[in-house]
Amino acid sequence: MNNKTFKVHSVFPKGVYVELGGDIVFDIAISRVRSEAGITINPDTYSWWLVDLSRYISRGDRVIVDGDLIALENTLEIDLGDAEVYIADTMRRGKICGATYNKEDFEWLARKTANIAILLEKLSAEEAEALNEIIRKIRRIAGEGNIGEDLFEILREYIGLGRGLTPIFDDFASGILTIYNSLAIRCSGKRPLELNIEDLKRTTDISKYILRNAVKGAIYEPIEKILSADNRYEMLEHIIDLLSIGHSSGAAFSLGVIAGLMISI
């Protein structure tokens, strides 16, 4: 895999935003930060973590992304390879599988999420509408029963579409894949989608990395909270948490999660 070098736009508690060609393009979630001096920053010490992190990284620094590793010049490495994820087998799925969510609940969630994302300027109205159109398409094919092959065709068609280092559609696709591949087997006895992400030529290396993890059905804490919600209002509360990720990434991913729920339960 080729190394890529980006410039740090800003440092946040949840990670580092980097930019490419003047646009903020990707947020790097940090689970573990290791400095050359051997200092490990513990994310549990939340409010002080940012302060510590900002000692090592600041706006304008150049970071190199090489597969799972993000390096800042010679002073810092952020290892995504060891990132802690909650895999499907360890998650609590009881509520979501037995839940009485219906079509209206998910349509309500998709509408609210899109509107709030527009309000927060995470998505433009056009982007939200485009994703809603894709959701409608996915619902149609889900109704026809051949979700695997047809969904793969949609991914082929749209992958790489949208702005950002992780294009908006890819974030959306990550949401669908994460949910489908972690829930479909348990809730509906369906087979997981086995996608060869390397076949998806048009997207970026970072996006492929994220999509590969999504195919594994890797669930991390915010998603677990969504799945554990007691009702659609509580679900929306947890979906709002995701909106702060990246620029458009969290919003597109959230809509993907909702689409995934529509076709998985």
Place this chain on the structure above:
Amino acid sequence: MDSQERIGGIKEEIERANSTAVERIMESEPYWVDMELSIKAIPGMRDYMLLHAGPPIKYERASGPLRGALIGAAIYEGWASSPEEADRMLRRGEIVIKPAHHLSSVGPMAGVISPRMPVYIVRDRRNPERYAYSNMNEGIGRVLRYGVYDRDVIDRLRWMERVLYPVLREAIRAMRRDDKEGLDIKSLIAQAIHMGDDCHNRLVAATTLFIKEMAPYIFSTDFERSLVREAYSFIYGNPFTTLNIVMAGAKVMTMSAHGVKYSTIVTVMARNGTEFGIRVSGLGDEWFTAPAPVPKGVWFPGYSEKDANPDIGDSAITETAGFGGFAMAAAPAIVSWVGGSVEFAVENTRRMYQITYAKHRYFTIPYLEMQGTPTGIDIRKVVATGITPTINTGIAHREPNKGQIGAGIVTMPIEPFKTALRRFAEVYGL
């Protein structure tokens, strides 16, 4: 109209509303104009009523320092002759407790204001019908606002009522007879920020400027010289003298921004020691709350985080109005009091720009090339970035009658901002 057009329309309304709200915060002109006992000054204040900091809370759920301050105020008023009797009266509801914010008032820490406590009266010159109120500052350590109710505290409060209040009242009235509007609080804050204060936990410059403005009038009063000297020494010895005055000023500023339809700007942030709560300009008088966090502190000798009460006080009104912790880059010396590093103080101000609507037109920071302070917390930006307001604060012991045990930094929880955003979506049909 289709959904996209409607949302586009609402976004434009929000932009207009937020611009109006923040403009009002910046252009408000609070002046300290008078002093009076709270029962005479504050509309709605009545006998057997105590005001407190933060969102509404029942006495049974109140934190140790808030209970201590309520008990102390009941003793100060002469309603109870012992802490036990005061506690019983409060439990039975014989004494009503109410958030100070509900009566246009603010108080630091427990923020307890009783009917016979003197209050500063602050008026908005831009809107002479708009008033806010705050009590007088007692200093640091073992004081009522940190939940202490022993004899020394009650005696000090009575001395303040008997000596400090009449002297200051006469001084401000003399100032106004001198063809002045009163004490210009916005100008005081702007100057103090240039002199190294943040005007929340560092008020050395603000209090010095206050003394400079008020001393001629204090010494021109007709009171016995020894009493005037007592009052002056107390002011001189307490750099927090001006905290309550600038808080009332900040309350006037933020009140002017409240009630703007479609606005997502926060107009109140306050803590009662149990919960942290916010109010939002376009969402009426509803509180959005979450458990109050425990500050990270610099501890007085013998104390640590395990002794600390969750954050308490109305003083976050300073950050809501665009100074205090949001202006920490102007006050590097504050880190000796609240902890952290100078780098952190600068970084905190920089980070707060990401969740605020504007840079203040009048409160500027020399170190940041005279940029305005971050002003007008926008719930949308808080939720969009995941960054919540970080402020500085005093820390009270979690038990009543123990007092202040440190000062520190506290980052507010995101939940109230999220809940407010969700409510905004409901109210405005999104």
